[in-house]
Amino acid sequence: MALRRASPLERHPLARLVLGRLVVGIGTLLVVSILIFYATEVLPGNAAYAILGHNASAQEVHVLEVELHLNRSTIAQYGSWLGNMLRGNPGMSLAASLPVWTVVKARLINSAVLALVSGLIGTLIAVGLGVVAAARKDGKLDNTLSATALAVTALPEFVVAIALVMLFATIVFRILPGISVLPPGTYAWQRPTLLVLPVASLAIIIVPYIFRMTRAAMIEALESDWVEMARLKGVPPLRVLARHALPNALAPIIQVVALTFLYLAGGIVIVENTFAYPGIGQGLVNAVTTRDIPVIQFIVLALAAFYIVVNILADVAVLLVTPRRRFPR
Amino acid sequence: MGTDARTGSRERGDSPPADGSREGTTRRDMLRTAAALAGAGGLGMLGGSGIASAAARASIAAAPKRGGTLRAGVTSGSSADTLDPHTWLTNADGTRVYQLFDSLLAFDKNAQPQLSLAQEVTPNKNATAWTIRLRKGITFHNGKPVTADDVIYTFQRVLNPKKPLLGAANMAPLNIAAAKKLDALTVRIPCHTPFAAFAELQACYQYFIVPVGFNPKKPIGTGPFKAQSFTPGQQSTFVRNPNYWQRGLPYVDTLVISDYADETSQINGLISGQLDVIDSLSADSIAAVTNGGGKIVVSEGGSYTPFTMRLDQSPFNDIRVRQALRLVVDRKQMIKLVFGNYGQIGNDLFGLYDSAYDHALPQRTQDIEQAKSLLKKAGHEKLNLTLVTADIAAGSIKAAEVFAQQASAAGVTVTLQQVPVSTIYGPNYLKWTFAQDTWTYYPYLPNAQEALIPGGVFNECHVNDPAYNKLFKQLAATTDPKARTELTHECQTREYNGNASGYIVPYFQPEIDATSSHVHGLTPSKTSNPFGGFDLASIWLS
Numbered sequence: 076m077a078l079r080r081a082s083p084l085e086r087h088p089l090a091r092l093v094l095g096r097l098v099v100g101i102g103t104l105l106v107v108s109i110l111i112f113y114a115t116e117v118l119p120g121n122a123a124y125a126i127l128g129h130n131a132s133a134q135e136v137h138v139l140e141v142e143l144h145l146n147r148s149t150i151a152q153y154g155s156w157l158g159n160m161l162r163g164n165p166g167m168s169l170a171a172s173l174p175v176w177t178v179v180k181a182r183l184i185n186s187a188v189l190a191l192v193s194g195l196i197g198t199l200i201a202v203g204l205g206v207v208a209a210a211r212k213d214g215k216l217d218n219t220l221s222a223t224a225l226a227v228t229a230l231p232e233f234v235v236a237i238a239l240v241m242l243f244a245t246i247v248f249r250i251l252p253g254i255s256v257l258p259p260g261t262y263a264w265q266r267p268t269l270l271v272l273p274v275a276s277l278a279i280i281i282v283p284y285i286f287r288m289t290r291a292a293m294i295e296a297l298e299s300d301w302v303e304m305a306r307l308k309g310v311p312p313l314r315v316l317a318r319h320a321l322p323n324a325l326a327p328i329i330q331v332v333a334l335t336f337l338y339l340a341g342g343i344v345i346v347e348n349t350f351a352y353p354g355i356g357q358g359l360v361n362a363v364t365t366r367d368i369p370v371i372q373f374i375v376l377a378l379a380a381f382y383i384v385v386n387i388l389a390d391v392a393v394l395l396v397t398p399r400r401r402f403p404r
Numbered sequence: 405m406g407t408d409a410r411t412g413s414r415e416r417g418d419s420p421p422a423d424g425s426r427e428g429t430t431r432r433d434m435l436r437t438a439a440a441l442a443g444a445g446g447l448g449m450l451g452g453s454g455i456a457s458a459a460a461r462a463s464i465a466a467a468p469k470r471g472g473t474l475r476a477g478v479t480s481g482s483s484a485d486t487l488d489p490h491t492w493l494t495n496a497d498g499t500r501v502y503q504l505f506d507s508l509l510a511f512d513k514n515a516q517p518q519l520s521l522a523q524e525v526t527p528n529k530n531a532t533a534w535t536i537r538l539r540k541g542i543t544f545h546n547g548k549p550v551t552a553d554d555v556i557y558t559f560q561r562v563l564n565p566k567k568p569l570l571g572a573a574n575m576a577p578l579n580i581a582a583a584k585k586l587d588a589l590t591v592r593i594p595c596h597t598p599f600a601a602f603a604e605l606q607a608c609y610q611y612f613i614v615p616v617g618f619n620p621k622k623p624i625g626t627g628p629f630k631a632q633s634f635t636p637g638q639q640s641t642f643v644r645n646p647n648y649w650q651r652g653l654p655y656v657d658t659l660v661i662s663d664y665a666d667e668t669s670q671i672n673g674l675i676s677g678q679l680d681v682i683d684s685l686s687a688d689s690i691a692a693v694t695n696g697g698g699k700i701v702v703s704e705g706g707s708y709t710p711f712t713m714r715l716d717q718s719p720f721n722d723i724r725v726r727q728a729l730r731l732v733v734d735r736k737q738m739i740k741l742v743f744g745n746y747g748q749i750g751n752d753l754f755g756l757y758d759s760a761y762d763h764a765l766p767q768r769t770q771d772i773e774q775a776k777s778l779l780k781k782a783g784h785e786k787l788n789l790t791l792v793t794a795d796i797a798a799g800s801i802k803a804a805e806v807f808a809q810q811a812s813a814a815g816v817t818v819t820l821q822q823v824p825v826s827t828i829y830g831p832n833y834l835k836w837t838f839a840q841d842t843w844t845y846y847p848y849l850p851n852a853q854e855a856l857i858p859g860g861v862f863n864e865c866h867v868n869d870p871a872y873n874k875l876f877k878q879l880a881a882t883t884d885p886k887a888r889t890e891l892t893h894e895c896q897t898r899e900y901n902g903n904a905s906g907y908i909v910p911y912f913q914p915e916i917d918a919t920s921s922h923v924h925g926l927t928p929s930k931t932s933n934p935f936g937g938f939d940l941a942s943i944w945l946s
Contacts, residue, residue: 251676348666364482367483
């Protein structure tokens with residue numbers, strides 16, 4: 076009898092992790108979708124009231140309720156929504172009477188661009204500064220950077236955004252657009268100047284967190300025995316920093332970067348609002364005002380899916396940079 | 405209404421804004437203007453012809469330029485934005501709809517209904533039938549001439565029994581099924597009941613003439629601009645209608661209207677040069693605009709935000725309580741605190757710019773002693789009230805706070821229950837015992853029909869005063885202007901005395917718009933609709 080061969084999943088802890096997380100993730104999405112449905116149910120009024128406004132008579136509201144199938148029970152509404160969703164059809168927007176995808180597509184892409192660009196720029200700056208600060212621990216530069224970072228963490232998003240607008244768009248200089256309204260049908264990258272201030276605001280907000288974590292992790296790595304050893308061997312300082320210390324500090328940095336991206340998914344809402352940037356933040360506010368359940372569902376599920384994916388990616392990345400955790404003990 | 409009142413004040417372009425400007429300085433402004441005119445006349449005399457030189461000066465001061473793109477930023481939009489002229493709701497919608505469509509009558513800058521697409525709108529003797537004759541030679545955006553069929557179709561669409569649109573309730577007396585086309589431009593519509601308000605209602609925001617078979621997805625109207633693109637909740641682009649029937653209008657070639665979430669981003673857009681005109685600012689924002697080089701245009705109009713007391717519920721079923729609460733309000737202090745230097749005080753009446761409005765009723769002022777004695781007589785020396793408030797209009801919540809403060813002087817404890825707008829206008833709307841509502845400007849009769857008559861669509865105070873109902877029935881059937889004025893005064897007296905009204909109307913709120921310095925031709929409107937009564941056609945850029 077041949078030896079039982081380990082199943083592929085057992086041999087690949089990485090694949091097992093991803094698969095497990097995906098299953099849990101899909102379950103989470105399902106729960107989230109039920110919660111959203113009931114949450115919108117708790118709000119007074121419905122899409123018909125919201126669309127027709129207070130000028131509508133009871134008869135007009137009733138006609139629209141029938142048109143939008145709002146007269147059915149919540150469970151029936153949820154059932155047909157879920158059925159359509161499983162067939163890949165997120166349904167129609169109640170307010171705009173257009174397919175949800177048509178309403179949301181450009182907004183999702185615009186928000187993704189904003190979050191990614193600011194996340195990447197912020198991460199690069201923060202990690203760079205963190206490494207430098209750790210290398211010059213307790214020096215003048217380190218002290219200045221640390222104090223500034225601490226101060227900036229105390230600032231809410233809209234304060235940073237409005238300060239930048241006042242500085243570069245309205246009161247001091249008028250060199251950059253103060254609002255980032257994109258004509259419908261165009262994407263953010265077609266008007267890069269409109270991205271400058273929103274990206275700068277978000278980058279300024281996220282840099283301190285990543286910076287502080289990078290600095291701490293690097294200091295810990297730099298004080299370790301193996302770095303001591305490398306120094307004693309006469310490895311040049313830059314090489315010590317890049318090859319010996321940084322790789323060992325990566326795990327916590329990856330965690331905080333992932334957290335930052337998760338924060339960005341929610342945090343861009345406020346910055347988008349300040350700049351009137353046509354992203355999902357504005358879309359979600361719009362949808363809630365009009366009780367547009369299919370659009371709310373789609374946007375919130377997209378955000379939830381983003382959370383799940385970023386978490387999985389972060390775990391995978393951490394596994395990849397810490398080899399000892401890749402194998403079952 | 406029988407005469408050809410000319411095409412509204414629009415053609416005059418940059419007319420002096422004295423008409424709609426704020427109450428507080430009107431008298432002084434008028435004196436100053438009079439002095440200036442006298443001076444100009446005197447100089448003109450010396451030069452030979454006073455009139456000619458004044459006219460020449462005016463044309464130099466206001467020589468509108470053609471062309472360019474006007475970028476308007478509006479709040480109040482959402483993904484429920486629509487271009488359907490018979491279901492529009494918000495100021496964002498109105499700003500768009502008014503560029504694409506015209507109605508039979510329209511409000512001029514003084515909130516007076518003037519003939520627009522119609523050349524004649526005449527009732528028979530007891531207002532049981534109306535004859536409408538259209539202006540000759542007007543075409544829709546697609547080149548089709550406007551005819552009597554389109555008028556009939558418009559009212560059929562609004563009154564569709566299967567799907568009545570927003571304006572249906574006010575047009576209920578119209579017997580549209582019996583409408584008769586007299587010739588290509590003339591139609592006669594009989595009414596189920598006497599309907600004297602028909603003509604002035606045509607200016608009331610919901611009765612835009614659309615072509616037979618109208619499709620809101622391809623919004624074709626007669627307005628100064630044609631629709632080019634539209635994304636609800638974001639932006640629309642309109643282009644100049646070269647065949648517009650009001651000669652010379654509009655001035656700009658392209659009009660871009662964008663939705664904004666709040667006034668901070670509106671103002672940032674204006675100051676950083678990405679927007680030319682913005683609407684509906686709060687008084688607190690004026691300094692930010694002027695410091696940034698923008699211009700402010702304030703419309704002192706007839707919109708009001710009343711406190712609404714239900715006449716059929718305790719304690720407001722006692723007229724003494726209602727009158728006492730009207731007496732606790734220090735109206736001057738209230739507008740000072742809520743709107744700074746703007747706003748006009750109210751006298752618990754509406755229809756401010758209706759020519760029949762009763763200005764002879766004494767202005768009600770704060771009288772705590774009398775309020776206290778009325779409450780005592782009513783057995784409510786210590787009165788506890790809950791006032792439902794929401795951000796329904798500029799300054800509404802602030803006004804509620806001021807009211808609570810002022811009422812405490814008379815021993816009335818007002819607890820504010822602040823709710824979201826969607827809640828105050830949710831399923832409980834028109835059922836609150838004590839709340840706020842906001843009304844755009846209407847002439848007296850249509851406003852009363854909605855607010856004070858049993859069965860009125862917005863009779864939120866549940867008013868049912870037999871004497872008033874009788875007067876109102878008479879008024880609705882009266883076409884003679886003098887008789888109408890007298891009846892209106894009688895009606896308003898019953899409101900003022902508290903018999904037929906549950907409203908406290910402490911003020912009429914200002915509409916504050918702003919433009920950048922190169923924008924001209926935006927003049928205030930007493931309708932208090934944004935952009936001088938949605939009048940973007942008169943705006944030009946230098």
